[in-house]
Structure formats: structure tokens, C-alpha cells
Amino acid sequence: MFKSTFAISNNFISTVLKKSDINGFTGEDSRGKHGKQKKTEDALLESVFQHINSFPRIESHYCRSRTKKEYLEGGLNLSMMYRLYEEENKAKGLNYVKKHLYESIFNTKFNISFFKPKKDLCVKCEEYKLLSDEEKMEKEDQHKKHREEVSLSRLEKEKDKEKCTNEDLIAVYDLQAVFQLPQGKASLFYYKSKLNAYNFTVADISKKETSKRKGYCYLWHEGIANRGGVEIASCVYEFIKDHCKDKKNLIFYSDNTVSQNKNRYVFAMYLFCIQTMQIETITHKYLIAGHTENEADNIHSCIEREKQRILKSGPIFIPSEISMLVKTSKKTGEPYNVKEMETSDFYDWKKLSEDFGKNFSLNTDDEKCTWNDVKIVELRKQNEYSIFYKTSYKDECFKEIDIRRKSRKSATEIVLKKAYTESPSITENKRKDLISLCSANLIPKAHHQFFFNLKSSKKVLPAADSDEET
Known part of the structure; x- marks a missing residue:
């Protein structure tokens, strides 16, 4: 009757008896209180x-x-x-x-x-902050104009992405900071000249969904080609030739580096594409110096993180390892498309620009074009020897430069030639340093042949290329 009244079993009663003290009291409930x-x-x-x-x-x-x-x-x-x-x-x-x-x-x-790496701060904005109140009053209009161009350039890119159709392509391109090889933690690495390897990146931002956007990386090293306007133009040409066959209107964004992105070699390449492909227009819009953060930077940051991760497990020795690094750096979505450039992939856009015409400075209104001030450049199929430009994002109308002005050359004389008859040489002292790393067994024997095959000259090390934005 007792068990039935309280709905308990024999086990319950025996457990209570075991835990009871001499006075018949049980201890405190210890459930959930295991010290x-x-x-x-x-x-x-x-x-x-x-x-x-x-x-x-x-x-x-x-x-x-x-x-x-x-x-x-x-x-x-x-x-x-x-x-x-x-x-x-x-x-x-x-x-x-x-x-x-x-x-x-x-x-x-x-x-x-x-922490996410960012571009250097804008010199103009930082200088303005340090001015006295009186000096700020004097330069206020100039600073407002600068800030307005920054806002307009960013707004322009967003508008282009919104208006993009299946016939259009919008891309941002940039050259990543130089990879120096071999790279590792051995102290001797810091005291030797290294081989420079380059990564030129194109970020296709045509798709509205970020996850569907693609990145293209063009890799080479100084034993294959140099780093300059001809090489950059060749990489962009490879991108257009391989990935823009079905597009009619191309829009590119980049920084203002004159030696790489804003020069007659790049414009000659655009003109050649207009004339030999089904492309109707190519427009290049330059982000304002000091405010050039873009989607290509995100790709570079991703690659840099992967590089730092790999370096924790061991050194990076040769360019082919950079290629594998780039291919595996993106952890979600489609991996970056990688093309390892050969010497034969680079074309002589300098010679082609001379064949097209030599007038890149005087417009049809007999005004001198100051390229440092140019914000937008456009090339059109119906005007195959003209460059149209704007010096402000506020401008409504383009100005025109006829590059064949006073030129007697005909279109039949224009032929695209290779930039190199043979691969370039590295300096003798750099090659000696690389071979010494092989001799010290800091570079594995499997990679020795790569460094032994690099050609060298007797020249001293050249000055570093200038990457300053204008």
C-alpha cells in the first residue's frame, strides 16, 4: 500500500535507506553540483x-x-x-x-x-588634415573637389555593376606586391638577392552575387619577362582574348600607376582588341590616387594569408609553388583561374603604339592632354584610331585624341610582334646569390636545376621600378 500510494519502487526505497544518516535524514540533493x-x-x-x-x-x-x-x-x-x-x-x-x-x-x-591590410593613406587628405585653419580655408575648394571625385568614382563603379548586362564585362585589375623567392625563415635568406615573381590579378565583378565573381591571376618571374606597361598590357590582352569573346562592352577599373596602367601601350592594346575582335567599346576608369581600394585587393589579401600559412610549415622556393599557392588560397567557391605566363605570351605594344600613331597628347581642339588629370578613357569600334577621355567624373562630354594625326601610315602596316626574342637575363650578382643558397643546401636539390637554368648578365642590380601613383 505504501509503494502504491507514492508510486515508488523497491529500488527507490533501498536508495533512500542507503543515503539516510543515523537520525533517518537523507543528505542534500547533489544533482548538477559536482564540484x-x-x-x-x-x-x-x-x-x-x-x-x-x-x-x-x-x-x-x-x-x-x-x-x-x-x-x-x-x-x-x-x-x-x-x-x-x-x-x-x-x-x-x-x-x-x-x-x-x-x-x-x-x-x-x-x-x-x-587586421585587413589597406592601401596607403591618401597624401592629399593627410596633408589637408595637418594644415592650419587659415590654410584649410585657402585649400577648401581644392579639397572638396578631390573628395567629390573620390565619391563619384565609387558611385560610378556601383552604377556600372547595376547596369551590367550579359553583353558587358566589368573588371578591376592590379599588380600584387612582388614575391621574392626563395622565401622562408632561414636567416641567410635575408642577406641574399632573390628572384622577383609577379602576380597580375583581374577581378571580374560583373556578377551581382559576390560568391559568383571570378578572379584571374597571371604569374611570371623576372627570368621570363620584365614588369612594366608592355607586360601589364599583355596580361590584360590574355584576359580579353580568353574570357571576353562574347562581350561587346568592356569596363576596366585600376589605380593611376602611369608605368603600368595609364600609358600608350595599354591604349594600343585596347585599340588592337577593338579592331580584331567583336568588342564595341572598351572603357577604362581610374580610381582616385590614395583611394584605390578595390576587389583585386581582396584577392591579394587572400593569397597573402595563404602564403603566410604555408610559410609556417616551410619555405617557398620556386615560382611553380606560388602558382599552387594561388590556386588553393580561395577556400570557398570557385578557385582563382591561374595562367603561368611564358616569354612568348608578351607582345611589343610599344612598337604597335608607334605603328598606330604618335599623337597621344594633343586633342582635336588643339588642347594638350595632361594624362595625370585623366579619369576616364574610352575606345570605340567606329573610331578605331581615336582615344576619348574625361578629366573629371563630372564631365558630360568626352574630348578626343586622333592618334593618327599627321600620320602617313596605313592600317595594313600594323602587325603585332612578340616583345622578346629570348627570355631576359637576371643580374650576375643575383644569380650568384641564388646559386650560393643551392650550394648551402638551403634550397633542396630538386629545385637546383631551375636556378641553374636562369640566364644572367654582367650588369649591376637595377633600381627598383617605381609604383608611385600620380
């Missing part, structure tokens, strides 16, 4: 805090006056941090929390983000 386990949990949580705090942080150089957010080095990410945390505890034989808890603590208990 030892609580201590273990506290120690695990503390290990997460200690691990996250072990990474050095920096203030934001760009917005430290407006936020207290701190930043971790850009090569890191949460997955990499957890992997380091897991490996560290496994090596010590200690327990560790699951990944989701580690990420939750990072996101909710810390005001930290990952």
Missing part, C-alpha cells in the same frame, strides 16, 4: 582566455579615435587559432574545449577582429 567537474570546466575556460590573450594585438591605424576594438595580425583566423590551441593542449596532454565554444568565447568575451 570537481565544475573546477575542470573553469580551468578549461581559463585556458581559452589565456590562449586568446597570448596573441599580440594592435590598434586600428585608421579608426582608433572612434573605436576601442583591437586587431590580430591579418594572417590569422579563428580556425587557425583553434588549431593552434588544440595542438598546444594535445602536445601537453591536457584537455581542451570544442571549437564552437572557443569561437563563442572569442566572439562574445573579446572586442577583437582580424
